[in-house]
Amino acid sequence: MAGWGYLEDASGAKGTADRICVPKDEAELLSLLDEARQAKAVITIAGGGSGLTGGRVPNGGWVISMEKFRKLDIGRGTATVGAGVTLHELHAAARATGQFYPPDPTETMAFLGGTIACNSSGSRSFKYGATRRWVERLRVALPEGEVLDVRRGQPIDFEVPEIPQPPAKKHSCGYALKPGMDYVDLFIGSEGTLGIVIEAEVRLLPNPPQLLNGIVFFPSDEASQNALEGWRTVPNLRMLEWVDDPALRMISQRYPDVPANAKAALIVEQIIESDADIDAWAERLAQYGALEEQSWFGSSDADRERFRKFRHALPETSLAISERNGFPSLGTDFSVPVEKHREMLAFYRETMDAIMPGHYCIFGHAGDAHPHVNMLPASQVEYDKGYEALMTFAKKAASLGGSVAAEHGLGKRKARFLPVQYESQYIDAMKAVKSRFDPDWRLGRGTLFG
Ligand SMILES: Cc1cc2nc3c(=O)[nH]c(=O)nc-3n(C[C@H](O)[C@H](O)[C@H](O)COP(=O)(O)OP(=O)(O)OC[C@H]3O[C@@H](n4cnc5c(N)ncnc54)[C@H](O)[C@@H]3O)c2cc1C
Structure with a gap:
């Protein structure tokens, strides 16, 4: 499938933007965030555009594309990957070392950053689960300009309630809040509403013999x-x-x-x-x-x-x-x-x-x-x-005990389903977390909460 433009995604949704920004590195990203904060500009993060919920489709404001964050270091059992590396590239690089990255949302034009934002799954998730299980470290820029570098197990330092999870095998709907959860879990699946994934360390497995x-x-x-x-x-x-x-x-x-x-x-x-x-x-x-x-x-x-x-x-x-x-x-x-x-x-x-x-x-x-x-x-x-x-x-x-968003997220086009899944007290808890990271609700406005 051909690539998608900055104002659309694979769902066919189309939007408008006042400015398209393609920062070449972290310093340029942070300078843009500073400029956006002063201008009170709304920001939509663009990954590969293969999303199916309109999450990366802007309603005005600035688009920041992560396509130039291209670090790709493959180690033994682990890889350090920039947000703009496609799954195709990650799979190919891992394969060359006799390893593989287990999550496989079938669209390989997706960026790693986008798949983390959506907690994507795909066909191999039957055995390996969703993206969440394979992320060990995240480097994230917050809308106010701070950068967090967080490892698996590093707990959040504020109170959140436990949001009930349905018994379905696949579920990725809103923030997976739980007292004592770690930052990595908070950002995974947050669909570009809490922070901007710059880079991630993910786990690889050795290729099966046959x-x-x-x-x-x-x-x-x-x-x-x-x-x-x-x-x-x-x-x-x-x-x-x-x-x-x-x-x-x-x-x-x-x-x-x-x-x-x-x-x-x-x-x-x-x-x-x-x-x-x-x-x-x-x-x-x-x-x-x-x-x-x-x-x-x-x-x-x-x-x-x-x-x-x-x-x-x-x-x-x-x-x-x-x-x-x-x-x-x-x-x-x-x-x-x-x-x-x-x-x-x-x-x-x-x-x-x-x-x-x-x-x-x-x-x-x-x-x-x-x-x-x-x-x-x-x-x-x-x-x-x-x-x-x-x-x-x-x-x-x-x-039936299922999920209204199993692997694509809610984005803008499916935000209306959030209240079907959760009572208002849980949505309010998610909104409180959103306000903590993004006081003016400038990041990914319209996504998740409508
Ligand atoms: C043909 C086809 C088949 C598909 N099959 C599957 C499947 O089997 N399983 C599955 O799970 N999905 C599937 N998808 C959906 C899609 O590939 C995933 O949702 C993917 O994770 C989106 O990644 P992207 O880089 O294209 O993100 P985009 O579409 O660009 O963005 C998606 C969301 O992530 C946010 N975002 C993107 N990058 C970042 C970042 N660096 N930091 C913070 N937020 C960010 C955006 O703001 C947006 O809200 C399929 C899509 C297509 C077109």
């Missing part, structure tokens, strides 16, 4: 759902993604070898420890009635890249269709506890079939009970109904 990748096709949706449930406990599985029939049809022009009789697919990636791990798949495929002969498996780097591109083609294509139809994207980012996955999925389909029949598809991180509904409205009426349905889905997800 990986098996597969795209397993099923003759029915029911068979794929049964396999999804059965395969959550497969040892060393690090990816368990699901694709529905309309999503397969959506990309079949690009991938004509998708079997015509496939009604759903699971995308898997497993760390292989012995030949028995590979042999076990034949039985597993038979047990769940997969289309054995037509499914794809591979274990080379080239296979993995091919399958990664296939997975990435799903959001890329649905975003391109939205753009072509002239609408910003309408996609869900709700998760629920795994035992509620089928109930939520049935609710999605019932609602979507009523408001936008034939104009949506569902795919994504179903291993974590977090598939994305991608709405593809063909008219303004459908768009408006879809926009309303997002709120209905948010309420349903929250009522």
Whole structure:
């Protein structure tokens, strides 16, 4: 996907700005912050622009792009990375040393700073969790000009309440406040509203000796759902993604070898420890009635890249269709506890079939009970109904113990869901923290709190 301009992001939202600033180093960033403070200018931080919630889309004021913060030092088990390094660059540099950075939001044009701001997850989070788990140190500029260099375990020195976390596996919605929490956790997921990430130290893992990748096709949706449930406990599985029939049809022009009789697919990636791990798949495929002969498996780097591109083609294509139809994207980012996955999925389909029949598809991180509904409205009426349905889905997800923001954050376009997740006392606590770091609310105005 091509890059995004400073006034937009991948959601299709567009904004305006009075000034675009691209500081070349920390000194220039701090001087800009000083100037902005004196001018009382509102500041929006720009990363790679791949966000899906309009967080980096400005409503006037100044944009500060972090693209020139390009430090990239790879060590053993750790990397020091500037905010403007893309995930593509970080993955490539780690790979060259026989290591990998576990979080893998599939869009590799994202900057490391943006993924920290959003606490991004992605396909490998099934095993490795979200970005939060992999950050050891942060260097952050505060809007008033101070710079904090904080390590994992360095506690905040002010009181905050514990904000209840839902039982869903994935959740990244507002500030994850907890008494005694550390600064690193406070800044991760704060979506550019508390401080500007300049640089981070992240953990790397050694590459597994062997990986098996597969795209397993099923003759029915029911068979794929049964396999999804059965395969959550497969040892060393690090990816368990699901694709529905309309999503397969959506990309079949690009991938004509998708079997015509496939009604759903699971995308898997497993760390292989012995030949028995590979042999076990034949039985597993038979047990769940997969289309054995037509499914794809591979274990080379080239296979993995091919399958990664296939997975990435799903959001890329649905975003391109939205753009072509002239609408910003309408996609869900709700998760629920795994035992509620089928109930939520049935609710999605019932609602979507009523408001936008034939104009949506569902795919994504179903291993974590977090598939994305991608709405593809063909008219303004459908768009408006879809926009309303997002709120209905948010309420349903929250009522099932889920999250209204599992991995994309809330940004500006989804800030309306924050009160669905949290009672006002918790939102007030978050606002108090915001005021502490940014007394005039100049940083990322409109994001998270609307
Ligand atoms: C095709 C596609 C697939 C995707 N798949 C996934 C997926 O599987 N999982 C997932 O989690 N996400 C996914 N995303 C979403 C996106 O890649 C992530 O949200 C990403 O983290 C955004 O990073 P960015 O650098 O592009 O940030 P931007 O879009 O530039 O900004 C996002 C937010 O972060 C803030 N920000 C950016 N840099 C900084 C900084 N240095 N300091 C403080 N705040 C900052 C911005 O102000 C904004 O609020 C996908 C996106 C696309 C387009």
